[in-house]
Amino acid sequence: MSAPPCWPRQPRWARFFARDELRRRRYSAFVPAQPAIDLQHGDLECRFTFPVDDGLSPGYLDAPWRRANRETVAAAYLALTTDLREDDVVSGGLAKADEALTLAVDEAGAGRLVAFNPACVPDLTGEDTAGLARRVGARARVLFRPSDGSDMTLKAVAEAARSARAGARREDGRAGAALLGFLGGRAQRELRLWLARLGVETGACLVPCLADACFRAAAEASVLIAADDRLFSEAVRAAETALGRAAVRLPPPYGFAGARAWLLAAADAVGAPSDARAEVAACLEEAERGAEQLVRLAGEHRLAFIVAPGEEALLDDPAENAGVPLVSVLRTFGFGVDVIAGPFGSPEELAAHLARGRFDAVYSDFAFDRRLGRAGKARFSLADFEPGPEGAARTLGRLLGLCRTSFYRRYAGHLR
Structure with a gap:
């Protein structure tokens, strides 16, 4: 008899990812x-x-x-x-x-x-x-x-999108884009500014943002650009269906290389002029050169993931990690990456493995993870990652700061 699907295959003390819990709580992002x-x-x-x-x-x-x-x-x-x-x-x-x-x-x-x-x-x-x-x-x-x-949120998305589509007045030749499934905040505003450099007006950012004005702008946009993220994929599909158009999926905009690939693909999607593309490409190269020293410093540190057997491939699947291919992005930053697959026989065996590991920080979705503090390791999570060129620089600096902090190494013996 197989175990019911509500129970995880891995004991709770050995889990560092909480994907199912985050999906259940995804409406906290709206x-x-x-x-x-x-x-x-x-x-x-x-x-x-x-x-x-x-x-x-x-x-x-x-x-x-x-x-x-x-x-x-x-x-x-x-x-x-x-x-x-x-x-x-x-x-x-x-x-x-x-x-x-x-x-x-x-x-x-x-x-x-x-x-x-x-x-x-x-x-x-x-x-x-x-x-x-x-x-x-x-x-x-x-x-x-x-x-x-x-799902009430899906209903709200579909109703608002259908209403906006009915009253939309799209202008021929106007390069406008709408972003679907991208989180708000500073990094999103910066992405919109980069698109503006390409001559692309981003009049709407939908899901998890919900507003009638954004739906109207999305209905009038020349192209829809969707994030590759299972957290909001159902709501994005509901918007696509109601708007009567499919969104394009571009490379994940995380890390310097990912941000460059995303922006240039967006330029292709909306038909941005070649001079604007060249100017943006030059700016992106300059941003990468400005981070070379941080990349060299990152090469002195290692980050680790603890996963269940058979889940190693999920680490680089953007859809499973809020749009972030975790291992690939960390390696482009210069970090060494350790992927450790269980199972562990007991909490004590896991604790010993964490303590002797030659890595500085470990991934965990749990905000106050005593397992890591007791082992003298820092913690990082998806909350530390931001899209876009500026977001990549902040992400790299943030992770480097976590690796270099001595708090957990110094006080591990007191965090019992």
């Missing part, structure tokens, strides 16, 4: 880009399972979108809950939902989205939340998560 009210109809504890990751509060996982969220100015966002109690479960809580949704719709005003998200309690008690959403939501734009388990 930062409101237009005013929104999120009404959850359920008990207060359910609210804790739908956190908004602002990139500032500490979390159990070091998600790849934390830096982007911290660097993104979100629109006005209001979270409400009906806070159902035991008596509501017995006598029904639909009156609370009616009052709260009516208040949210009244407060929404023009251009504000209302998300009505019933939790498990009203589903179990059989309340007609769908009827309530139709009746009250007729006066505003209300997104409703039905109890059939369908």
Whole structure:
């Protein structure tokens, strides 16, 4: 009898990747880009399972979108809950939902989205939340998560894209692009500036950013450029389908070589003029030369990955790592890379292997990983990687700083 799929093949003490957990939490990356009210109809504890990751509060996982969220100015966002109690479960809580949704719709005003998200309690008690959403939501734009388990965010993406497509007015000869599946923050803004140097106006960045204005710009863009990332692939496909066009997939824009390949491929996709391409190529070469000293220093250090047997190939699959081919990027930076495949017989065997390893830092998705601190090793994760030329320079400097810090080596004996 095989083990049920919900249980990982590797014991938790030997796991350093949390891909499934990050996929479940991927909607924490969706930062409101237009005013929104999120009404959850359920008990207060359910609210804790739908956190908004602002990139500032500490979390159990070091998600790849934390830096982007911290660097993104979100629109006005209001979270409400009906806070159902035991008596509501017995006598029904639909009156609370009616009052709260009516208040949210009244407060929404023009251009504000209302998300009505019933939790498990009203589903179990059989309340007609769908009827309530139709009746009250007729006066505003209300997104409703039905109890059939369908994805409300995918529904929002598809509806907004279809609406934008219907009213789109695309101008012939205009070189415009829309980015799909790229995290926000400073690195995204820098990528858009590089595209502007190529004569490409980037009017929209969709998913995880959601805003009506961005959907309109995407519908009018001459080309859609999508990231290779399983975290947001379903939402990107929903946007492509609703917009009636397929997006192009370009090489991952991580590391200096990757950023250059991505930008030049984007230039080809939109038909950028040759003089703009030559100017950008020269600037990229200059940026790489400016990092040569850091690359030489990186050659003095090693980084390690601990993986389950058979998962070594996933390290260089961008779709599995938020768009980053991890090993390839680290090697272009000059770092030595150790890939260690288990299994380990016990936590003590793993600890001994970490302690005697000749590497300075180990990959872990877990924000406070005592296994590494006790072994005298620093920790790095996807949150340390940024796309684009400037992002590559910051990534290299960040990883080099982690390798050179002496804190964990000096105090490992006290981190028990």
